[in-house]
Amino acid sequence: MYKIIAIIVLLVTTQLTAQDQYEKGMQKALTLWETNQQEEAVNLFERIAKVETENWLPYYYAANVLIVKSFQTKDEEALEAQLKKAQNFINNATAISKNNPEIMVLQALLHTAYVAFDGAKYGMTLSGKVASLYNESYKLSPNNPRVIFSKAEWDMGSARYFGQDIQPFCKDLEKAVKLFANFKPESPFHPNWGKERAEAALNACKK
Numbered sequence: 001m002y003k004i005i006a007i008i009v010l011l012v013t014t015q016l017t018a019q020d021q022y023e024k025g026m027q028k029a030l031t032l033w034e035t036n037q038q039e040e041a042v043n044l045f046e047r048i049a050k051v052e053t054e055n056w057l058p059y060y061y062a063a064n065v066l067i068v069k070s071f072q073t074k075d076e077e078a079l080e081a082q083l084k085k086a087q088n089f090i091n092n093a094t095a096i097s098k099n100n101p102e103i104m105v106l107q108a109l110l111h112t113a114y115v116a117f118d119g120a121k122y123g124m125t126l127s128g129k130v131a132s133l134y135n136e137s138y139k140l141s142p143n144n145p146r147v148i149f150s151k152a153e154w155d156m157g158s159a160r161y162f163g164q165d166i167q168p169f170c171k172d173l174e175k176a177v178k179l180f181a182n183f184k185p186e187s188p189f190h191p192n193w194g195k196e197r198a199e200a201a202l203n204a205c206k207k
Contacts, residue, residue: 022052026189029061038065042085049092056097057189063089063106070113079117086110101137102191105150108133112154119161130154145179146191148172149198156201170205177202 025048032041042062049058066086073079087110093103108130114122115130134151141147152172159166180195 022048022055023188026058026061029058030189033061033065038069041065046089049089054096056093056100056103059089059093059096060103060106060191061189063087063093063110067106067110067113071116073117076117079113083110083113099140101141101144101147104133104137104140105146108137108150108154127158131158143179145176145183145198146194148179149176149194149201152176153197153201156205166205170202173198173202173205 025044029041029044029048032038032044042065045058045062045065049055049062052058063086066082066089070079070082070086073082090103090107090110093106094100097103111122111126111130111133115126131154134147134154137144137147138151149172152169155172156166156169158164159169176198177195180198183192183195185192
């Protein structure tokens, strides 16, 4: 009996220690990203992912850092290297969590980074994929504020490109802002970005 109790205590202690290490590692990686240490953040997220083999979040963040960075990248070779690496991380995250709208939004943003870099080169092949990802993620999670905001942002960008009115999409931004106000992530490390950008986009839309 005592041996069984000892084994149970040991297992619980081990799990708690692992969870504590995961939380500390994720917080450190997020801090590295916030302090503009992207490479170090990506490397740490990747190391966490190799330990947390059933957790999609470390791969999600590793990809996210590279995608956000790519929007400021001016060299095409560097852009390709960053986004190919990000794509591998997204593939790993998707293998763990299929039909995940948060990952779909990230995939759409990766394609958008290519289009933003060179619309003439990448727009024809990737624009349809971006629209499809947003439509599918919306079907899966119609009340996810990131899905609604990101889709509206893409739709507005497309409208501007073709010289169309962006006002019809203001209502989508308004919906996203309202949903952000009440959104609660599943854990401290689940995606929780976009609120400030959505509010800024809505204010600009009203002018």
